[in-house]
Amino acid sequence: MYGLVSMQVPAHAASCDGLKMRCPLCRVLIALTLLCNALLLYYTWHLQFRSVGRQGPQTPLTPGITVVVREFRTFEHGLSDLNQSFLRSRPSLSLLIASDTLPYPPVPGLRILKLHPSPDQPSVASRLESYIRTRLVALVPDGTSLNPPDLLDRMARGLREAPPGVRIVAAAAGPPLHCLHLNVSLKKWTASYRSALKSETCGAVSGTAVLLLRSRDLFELPFPLARPLHSTVFIQAALRGWGVQIVEGVSFPRTPFPATDHGRWKADLAERQEEASTMRALGVRLVQAVDGGERLFGCSKETPRCFGTVVGETPEYLYEGRWTPPCCLRALRDTVRHVIKLLEASGVRYWLEGGSLLGAARHGDIIPWDYDVDLGIYLEDVVLSAELRGAQGGSLVDSEGYVWERAVEGDFFRVQYSQSNHLHVDLWPFYPRDGVMTRDSWTGHPQDVEFPERFLQPLQTLSFAGGLAQAPNNHIQLLRMKFGERAIEEPEYPNPALLRMGGR
Ligand SMILES: *[C@@H]1O[C@H](CO)[C@@H](O)[C@H](O)[C@H]1NC(C)=O
Ligand SMILES: *[C@@H]1O[C@H](CO)[C@@H](O)[C@H](O)[C@H]1NC(C)=O
Numbered sequence: 001m002y003g004l005v006s007m008q009v010p011a012h013a014a015s016c017d018g019l020k021m022r023c024p025l026c027r028v029l030i031a032l033t034l035l036c037n038a039l040l041l042y043y044t045w046h047l048q049f050r051s052v053g054r055q056g057p058q059t060p061l062t063p064g065i066t067v068v069v070r071e072f073r074t075f076e077h078g079l080s081d082l083n084q085s086f087l088r089s090r091p092s093l094s095l096l097i098a099s100d101t102l103p104y105p106p107v108p109g110l111r112i113l114k115l116h117p118s119p120d121q122p123s124v125a126s127r128l129e130s131y132i133r134t135r136l137v138a139l140v141p142d143g144t145s146l147n148p149p150d151l152l153d154r155m156a157r158g159l160r161e162a163p164p165g166v167r168i169v170a171a172a173a174g175p176p177l178h179c180l181h182l183n184v185s186l187k188k189w190t191a192s193y194r195s196a197l198k199s200e201t202c203g204a205v206s207g208t209a210v211l212l213l214r215s216r217d218l219f220e221l222p223f224p225l226a227r228p229l230h231s232t233v234f235i236q237a238a239l240r241g242w243g244v245q246i247v248e249g250v251s252f253p254r255t256p257f258p259a260t261d262h263g264r265w266k267a268d269l270a271e272r273q274e275e276a277s278t279m280r281a282l283g284v285r286l287v288q289a290v291d292g293g294e295r296l297f298g299c300s301k302e303t304p305r306c307f308g309t310v311v312g313e314t315p316e317y318l319y320e321g322r323w324t325p326p327c328c329l330r331a332l333r334d335t336v337r338h339v340i341k342l343l344e345a346s347g348v349r350y351w352l353e354g355g356s357l358l359g360a361a362r363h364g365d366i367i368p369w370d371y372d373v374d375l376g377i378y379l380e381d382v383v384l385s386a387e388l389r390g391a392q393g394g395s396l397v398d399s400e401g402y403v404w405e406r407a408v409e410g411d412f413f414r415v416q417y418s419q420s421n422h423l424h425v426d427l428w429p430f431y432p433r434d435g436v437m438t439r440d441s442w443t444g445h446p447q448d449v450e451f452p453e454r455f456l457q458p459l460q461t462l463s464f465a466g467g468l469a470q471a472p473n474n475h476i477q478l479l480r481m482k483f484g485e486r487a488i489e490e491p492e493y494p495n496p497a498l499l500r501m502g503g504r
Helices: 002-017 024-055 079-089 151-161 215-220 229-239 261-282 326-346 354-363 379-384 386-392 475-483
Strands: 062-069 094-099 112-114 134-139 166-173 178-185 190-195 204-206 209-214 243-252 286-288 294-296 350-352 373-378 395-397 403-406 413-416 424-433 436-438 459-464 467-472
Touching (some): 062 079, 134 215, 151 166, 151 243, 166 229, 190 229, 204 243, 209 229, 229 243, 229 261, 326 386, 326 424, 326 467, 350 354, 350 459, 354 373, 354 459, 354 467, 354 475, 373 379, 379 386, 379 424, 386 403, 467 475
Parallel strands (some): 062 094, 094 112, 190 286, 350 467, 373 424
Antiparallel strands (some): 134 209, 166 209, 178 204, 286 294, 424 436
């Protein structure tokens, strides 16, 4: 628009140029044109400026700190005391209670941000930016007191003086904090904590803490106030490479809430549920704690499988740049170990097939992006197994809840993790013909081909999925024959025509 306006000036001026001396009217015309252009210019500039102001979060933030209390329980809390302690020592502070639902019974005289949107309210009503107008924000757990009154100022100084990578400072609210290293891999759905080395910047802290950060940084997080608040903030910070620093010598007095046994029991229960739903929302399905403990969030025997029907051998998670969710890998390992135990008990000869043999050759486990396990069996041995006999007639649920059935997709058996969770091990029956292992029907996958029976005479034992499994002898040679010369050294996704490793 600017271009258009400025071009009009010389155009009009040129048409009048020759007449300038002779025609006084021309001067008036030129003056009017210039005036019009100036007005037009101002008008477009004004429009643009206004639209920028409307779109962006451009309203400037003011100096100061907003204290946000998110970690409290609506049914038993110390919000009134916290309010008194913080606002009496520092009347200039702004206090905001952030909650999914309103505290009950109600506490008048608190400013509350109700995070759960209400269908009759504008969307900004549940947005953090509408409530926080200061440059800094302190995330304060319930039960904390501001004593001495300069604790937050010392944290603010700590943040100002911190090295550039540090975006969050933490101070103890109760016992001292420990500096942790946090590694988040979305590809592996994993958040992994360990004690940080002396030389390392913290990625998280353990212990109850007050966190202070710039409001703009908090606004940048897609899950700014999801519970459990601290781990959610730390995980998002880790993905942005933000460091956390403990402000030494600053410690807030704190009375833990809820204080009653019943209240704590309710709070613990709620916290476990919140953690599970938040971690799923973040795409974290495995948390490895500092003490080595692991918490899995995802599918179980009671839930459906955590990915849908696989099309073109390429499960949906691969398109999102992710590998098999940890709970699924674990369930697959459990299933294959269970199947192997029963096959061996009934004397059915089996061996690792296809991608499972490839995984065993590479690293003694299921390939980290694979979605099922393949075993070959001797067709003539099927009668030896009560489970396979049962599967032949339809389907059979064994004593541990695994489902054995004849696959609807073709001439093979399938053992599912459970009736609702269809993670599975496929059993492909082969029979020998003139020294070659063959089948009556094939999947059409390039690696699904006949092979000499000598690879099974004898079988060998390989590590697989946390146990031992039977496998063809000379398995490297067999794999090169089936998958190509470089298949073991150069991993590739199952269907490179659809999706290649390292990009489409
Ligand atoms: C919070 O503190 C302010 C200032 O001291 C006071 O006006 C208000 O009533 C307090 N609210 C509650 C619920 O204690
Ligand atoms: C983080 O985790 C990934 C995947 O588990 C691993 O490959 C990487 O080495 C880890 N990085 C650090 C710094 O520990």
